[in-house]
Amino acid sequence: MVGEEESTGRHQSQNVLTEAEGTTTYAKRQILEAQIAFLYLVDTEMLFHVQGCTVAGASRVFVDDSSWEMIVGELQAFLALVYVGGVKGGRNIELSSFWSD
Incomplete structure (x- = not known):
């Protein structure tokens, strides 16, 4: 086909x-709670920096x-609400709902 290259052998x-x-x-052994998993992605130093900014x-x-x-708890x-909203595919979540009762 035009524009497609054929494979010429094995990959490096x-x-x-x-x-x-x-x-x-x-x-599997270490991460038993969602919060621990979250802190592997965003550590406390990062959270304190974002809080200060x-x-x-x-x-x-x-x-x-x-x-x-x-x-930092807030x-x-x-961030947990934003993350869950993204996982659930909620692109139309109103920002005000994050602070509602």
Whole structure:
């Protein structure tokens, strides 16, 4: 066919994936809760950095309200909601619903 190259032989060894797919044995033994799995993706140092940047940004935007604060637990909860929304394919989730009762 036009535009398609034919394979001329074997792939180079560095281009061949040899690892097994799926969860590793280590992960199966160590990750027993969703929060632990989340912290493997986003560690506490990253969370504290995002928290600091968020508070600094809010201080610039809400100049009249110097009491604006956010704890890391609130940030984790928000990120969990965003993550679950993405997993469920909810592209039309209203942002205000993240703070509703």
